[in-house]
Amino acid sequence: MNKKRVMIVLSVLLAVFLLSGCAPTATDADGNIKLIYLTTTIKEMMEEGVFSAILIYPLAQAINFLNQYVGVGGAIMIVTLVLNAIILAFTFKSNVSMQRMQELQPELQKIQKKYEGRDDQASQQRMSMEMTKLYQKYDVNPMTALLTTFIQFPVLIAMYNAVRRSAAVATGVFFGVDLSLTPLESFRQGSYGALVIYVLMLVLQLLSITAPKMLAERKARAEADRHHKHYEKPKDQNAMMSYGMIVFIGVLMISWPTALSLYYSIYSVVNIIKTFAVDKLTNKM
8 A cells, every 4th residue: 555655646746746837937037927917918828828828817817806805815815715616516526535535544554454464466455355345335436535636736836826926916915914025034024924824824734634634533433432442543644744745835835925825824724614514514425
């Protein structure tokens, strides 16, 4: 299973690399980021490429338009909510599979422990068959569970570029915080608002990652109590990768515009709400 996990991670990283290459941030002759204004036309964006025209442009323009009525913070919030609602509508089954995979971890680890140290082909086949039966029992498709991740990549990259290039963000202020400055730049200028947004973003990212695990553990404890069994917390095999991702995000965001920290804060809150909503809906299914 470790090899499979490594292959999945490598595939995800490759997808990020390829998609990032699809939409390099456009710059002007002086090397400054080319901003998108309400007056910018889709024809101008088509000169940069299809990805910029069909994804980055609409998102940046939505932020620019909404900024006139609800401010830049509210604009980013509304666009993030609508975007996630659309993604959830197309990937609901995938989200259900992802959360059920968390609930299956104790049983999967029991199967892996049963065949631990047995590397012969027959044992590996039996282990694979037992795991397949477990997936079928709970109606989980591991590959379907990855669908959400892959669909979100181009959207996240488009939103990242839209936030960086939106004229409303470049000139916007959120509770006195200049969103175009990085948390590091704001701190050096003696302003701590950007640093608060940055730290909040990291905390929310952590909660977003741990929420599915927390729900899975709560269900497992309730199931054990119902059958009068002792609950044994399974080992989190992905903990190192999860916390490593938080550190990676933290290193990037400290030197990126505060607008992106604000976006990822909102994005994390939406993910947490989505996790609990999907959990509640699946309990009724």
